[in-house]
Amino acid sequence: MPLLYSxxxxxxxxxxxxxxxxxxxxxxxxxxxxxxxxxxxxAALLLPFALTGFPDHQKKLNxxxxxxxxxxxxxxxxxxxxxxxxxxxxxEKLPVHIGLxxxxxxxxxxxxxxxxxxxxxxxxxxxxxxxxxGIFRKNNSRLxxxxxxxxxxxxxVEGSKYGVEFLSNGTDKHVVSCRPTxxxxxxxxxxxxxxxxxxxxxxxxENKEKSSKDISVSMLDILLRESKNVPDPDLVVKFGPVDSTxxxxxxxxxxxxxxxLPSHRNISYEDLFGALQQYSVCQQRLGQ
Amino acid sequence: xxxxxxxDLNLLEKISANVLKAGPMPKHVAFIMDGNRRFARKKNLxxxxxxxxxxNKLAETLRWCKHxxxxxxxxxxxxxxxxxxxxxxxxxxxxxxxQKFERLLEERENLEKHGVCxxxxxxxxxxxxxxxxxxxxxxxxxxxHNKCFLNVCxxxxxxxxxxxxxxxxxxxVEEGLIRASDVSEALLSECLYSNNxxxxxxxxxxxxxxxxxxxxxxxxxxxxxxxQSVLWPEYSFWNLCEAILQYQLNHKSIQKARDLHxxxxxxQQLEADRACVAEHLQHHGNGKPVDAQRRQEALLHYTxxxxxxxxxxxxALKHKRDSFxxxxxxxxxxx
Numbered sequence: 001m002p003l004l005y006s007x008x009x010x011x012x013x014x015x016x017x018x019x020x021x022x023x024x025x026x027x028x029x030x031x032x033x034x035x036x037x038x039x040x041x042x043a044a045l046l047l048p049f050a051l052t053g054f055p056d057h058q059k060k061l062n063x064x065x066x067x068x069x070x071x072x073x074x075x076x077x078x079x080x081x082x083x084x085x086x087x088x089x090x091x092e093k094l095p096v097h098i099g100l101x102x103x104x105x106x107x108x109x110x111x112x113x114x115x116x117x118x119x120x121x122x123x124x125x126x127x128x129x130x131x132x133x134g135i136f137r138k139n140n141s142r143l144x145x146x147x148x149x150x151x152x153x154x155x156x157v158e159g160s161k162y163g164v165e166f167l168s169n170g171t172d173k174h175v176v177s178c179r180p181t182x183x184x185x186x187x188x189x190x191x192x193x194x195x196x197x198x199x200x201x202x203x204x205x206e207n208k209e210k211s212s213k214d215i216s217v218s219m220l221d222i223l224l225r226e227s228k229n230v231p232d233p234d235l236v237v238k239f240g241p242v243d244s245t246x247x248x249x250x251x252x253x254x255x256x257x258x259x260x261l262p263s264h265r266n267i268s269y270e271d272l273f274g275a276l277q278q279y280s281v282c283q284q285r286l287g288q
Numbered sequence: 289x290x291x292x293x294x295x296d297l298n299l300l301e302k303i304s305a306n307v308l309k310a311g312p313m314p315k316h317v318a319f320i321m322d323g324n325r326r327f328a329r330k331k332n333l334x335x336x337x338x339x340x341x342x343x344n345k346l347a348e349t350l351r352w353c354k355h356x357x358x359x360x361x362x363x364x365x366x367x368x369x370x371x372x373x374x375x376x377x378x379x380x381x382x383x384x385x386x387q388k389f390e391r392l393l394e395e396r397e398n399l400e401k402h403g404v405c406x407x408x409x410x411x412x413x414x415x416x417x418x419x420x421x422x423x424x425x426x427x428x429x430x431x432x433h434n435k436c437f438l439n440v441c442x443x444x445x446x447x448x449x450x451x452x453x454x455x456x457x458x459x460x461v462e463e464g465l466i467r468a469s470d471v472s473e474a475l476l477s478e479c480l481y482s483n484n485x486x487x488x489x490x491x492x493x494x495x496x497x498x499x500x501x502x503x504x505x506x507x508x509x510x511x512x513x514x515x516q517s518v519l520w521p522e523y524s525f526w527n528l529c530e531a532i533l534q535y536q537l538n539h540k541s542i543q544k545a546r547d548l549h550x551x552x553x554x555x556q557q558l559e560a561d562r563a564c565v566a567e568h569l570q571h572h573g574n575g576k577p578v579d580a581q582r583r584q585e586a587l588l589h590y591t592x593x594x595x596x597x598x599x600x601x602x603x604a605l606k607h608k609r610d611s612f613x614x615x616x617x618x619x620x621x622x623x
Contacts, residue, residue, distance in 0.1 A: 002310070009310035016537060103541075132545055187552065191509065195473050198454045202468035205458040212458035217451045242541045243512050243534065247549060250505040254447060258498045258513070282498070 024262050077156030081121060087273060088122030091280040095234035097126035099185075099256070101248050102264055103240035107135055111264050113146035117154050118269050120180045122276065126230055127182045132246035134186035143184065181230070187247045194251055197223045224251050232256065235279045237272070239264035257282050290391060292398050293351040301525055305356055308529060311536040314489035316360040317353065318511070320503055321346065323495030323519030330519070336380045341521040343388060352525050354402075354436060356532070360485060362439040364503045368414065368448055382419055385442065389422045396429055403435025409481035410444035411452070412616075424616035439485060446505040453479035456605055465601040469564050470594055473553055478602055482507055490535045492528075494520045510546045512538045565590045 088094055098119055100112065112129060119127045129136050129143070136143055197220060204210040232252040236245070238260045245253065259275045261267065297305060321342055328338025346363060353361055366385070371378060392399070392406065399406075408427055412420045423442070456479045460466040466475075477483065487507045493500075496517035500508070514531040518524070565586050569578050578586075 005306045006310035008307045012307060012533070013311070013536065016533065132548065187549065191473050191476075191506065192556065194450065194506075195471060195476060198457060198476060199468055199471040201454055202458050202461045202471050205461045206468045210458075212455050212462050215451060215455045215458055217447050220451050220454065221447070241538075242545070243514065243538050244542050244545065245509055245513065246545050247509040250509050251447065251450065253500060253505060254445075254502040256499055258515070 027262075077154065081155050084118065084121040084269070085123060088124075088276075091276060093280050094123055094276065095279060096124070097128065097231050097233045097235075098124050099128045099130060099233040099236035099248060099253075100264075101236050101238040101246065102129070102131040102136075103238055103242040103244070103246055104263060104265075105133075107131060108265050109139075109143055109146040110150065111267050112136075112143065113150040114154070114269075115264065115267060115272060116147050116182055117150050118272050120151075121155060122273075125180045126233075127180065128185050128233060129182070130185040130248050132187055132248075134188070136184045137186040137188070140184055144182075147182065183230070185249065190247045190249050190251075193224060194220075220251075235259065235275075237261060237275050239267070290395055290398075291347055291350070291388070292395060292402060292404070293347045295351065297352075297355050297525070302355075304529055308532055308536070309357060312539045313357060314512075314532065314535050315358065316362065316486055316488045316490075317358055318362040318364075318488040318491045318504055318508065319346075319349070320364045320491070320493040320497075320501065321520040322493060322497055324521060326495060327519040327521040335377060336384070338521065339381060339384055343384065345521050345523055349523065349528065350436075350438065352528055356528075359435065360437040360439070362409075362441065362482070362485070362488060362504070364441045364444070364501075366410075366442045366444070367502060368411070368443055368445045369502065371414070371443075382416060386419050386422060389419070389426045392426050393422070393429065399430055400433065403433045404430060405433040405435075405437045406430045407437065407439045407484065408442050409439055409449070410442045411448065412443065412612075414443040421616050421620035424613045425620060427613050428617050437485065439482065441503065444481070445502040446500075447502055449481050450476070450506055452481070460601040460605070463604070465604055466597050469560065470598055470601075472557055472560065474557070475598055477506070478598075479605065480506065487511060490514065490531060492516065492531050494518055494523055494527075510542055510549060512542055561587060561591050561594065564594075 100115055100119075102112065116127050116129065200223065201210065201215055201219075205212055232254065233249070233256050235257050236248065236253065236259070238245075238258060240263060243260070245258075257279055259278055261271055261275060296302070324338040324342035325335055326338075327333075327341065328335050331338075333341075350361060366381060370381070406426055408423050412423060415423070453476050457466065457471055457475065461468055482504070488504065488511045490512045491500075491504065491508050492514050494516050496515065498515045500513075512535045514534050516523075516527055516531065518527050565583070568590070569583070569586060
């Protein structure tokens with residue numbers, strides 16, 4: 001009997017994997033089809049089957065055809081930039097701080113750079129990039145180069161005036177200090193940073209500068225925010241098949257919305273915009 | 289409605305449970321039971337009735353978990369932020385909690401039979417005194433049970449919990465039990481309200497919200513998160529199965545991430561110990577060079593001493609926490 005159950009379990013797992021593969025394959029196919037009716041019909045058919053933890057959004061499918069319909073005239077990069085900016089303005093609300101959580105092995109720098117540039121182009125002020133291996137932190141400069149390159153490619157010379165400020169742990173080099181800000185995060189900024197702050201507080205207790213009773217939530221919050229007044233991330237877009245935060249800033253994600261996309265490889269602007277649309281309709285009640 | 293629901297699964301449920309149990313099962317599941325009020329609005333019920341049905345669903349979910357061999361469940365019952373709701377609703381929730389914990393005490397024997405240990409995580413000082421006393425009684429009576437564990441987060445937020453852990457460590461420093469340099473990730477985890485539980489493997493939030501709302505932020509950093517759109521009072525056995533299946537699909541990659549994190553943590557501790565030893569040797573070595581063997585011996589000695597300090601501190605902390613509940617209990621008896 002146990003053998004039968006374990007066979008059944010394996011079969012079930014295979015079934016779910018196959019289902020996922022079909023769903024993601026069809027999603028790619030859908031993107032190339034123009035017919036709106038088709039998209040809606042197939043999307044409606046797929047919806048009940050999609051076994052995904054973080055709810056994906058179907059709206060992006062609709063948006064796709066709108067985007068393609070926009071006539072491209074004059075300077076390509078100019079019109080693109082204006083379109084992205086107006087896309088950002090068309091949303092009811094836009095995150096001030098977005099986190100890009102890469103839960104995949106072997107990240108693609110170009111795709112991440114594209115995502116960062118799109119986020120900035122729609123008008124998001126703070127972009128954090130995170131992976132739990134600390135790969136981006138280690139290859140900080142490579143990512144920065146890639147971002148500057150993609151910025152020029154996607155937004156043209158005009159667009160480069162955005163400038164990028166690179167923050168990592170507050171001590172590393174600062175490039176150009178002008179908004180928007182890109183921050184590269186690793187697990188060290190998460191629990192380890194909280195431990196550092198705890199140690200710092202305990203040290204001042206040891207030196208009789210503070211009493212244990214003085215320690216409060218707001219005191220910790222201020223210390224964890226560092227000198228920069230960066231708000232907590234409003235939205236984390238997670239890429240990859242793992243449904244976990246993988247140590248992404250535990251203190252700061254109290255009210256963060258999580259939206260999941262299957263992969264960051266070959267990601268399109270429409271995928272990102274779909275996630276932003278989904279975020280813009282979320283309501284927060286703050287305990288009320 | 290009682291806390292423990294008796295009864296077996298039906299045949300189809302039983303078969304499905306057995307199929308799922310052939311794979312890796314979560315040992316600890318956390319729930320954000322969201323959607324009671326929306327459910328009440330949808331069904332044109334009183335808000336309080338929505339909360340009632342939410343509680344009944346909890347009892348049912350505990351039964352399913354028992355059949356699925358999940359020994360530990362943590363639920364978010366009342367957040368510190370919830371005190372901001374209108375007075376009528378807060379009072380209603382306090383009253384409901386009081387009734388339920390009184391009921392729990394009446395069911396003492398049944399709880400003992402099933403070996404259910406109830407823990408309440410949060411700052412009880414924020415609650416009315418009579419509720420505090422009843423909660424303390426429930427916690428103290430079921431303390432020794434060890435078959436299944438139900439953690440109820442009440443007057444809880446994760447940031448508050450982390451802050452409280454830092455405060456406890458600072459208390460340890462004040463008492464001279466530990467040094468500031470002993471503060472580590474492992475020690476902080478031990479000072480949280482949840483120090484008696486392993487980290488949750490699976491966190492489920494119902495009603496379609498996709499955020500953690502200040503719940504177990506520290507403990508779920510490597511847990512599988514499942515957001516389901518069903519409202520909590522409508523939660524079914526099949527919803528739970530779906531969430532577990534999702535956990536099983538994630539199991540391998542999350543395990544890998546956990547191992548990586550653990551390695552990292554051990555390395556961190558070693559480095560911290562090394563730094564302390566180096567500092568010590570510099571102070572007491574009169575500037576003479578120290579050979580590798582002596583350095584190694586000093587490191588081992590230092591690590592032993594640190595572990596002993598931390599053990600003593602944790603014992604003192606446990607004593608402090610236990611006596612908080614004991615005192616509340618005896619106050620209730622003498623009153």
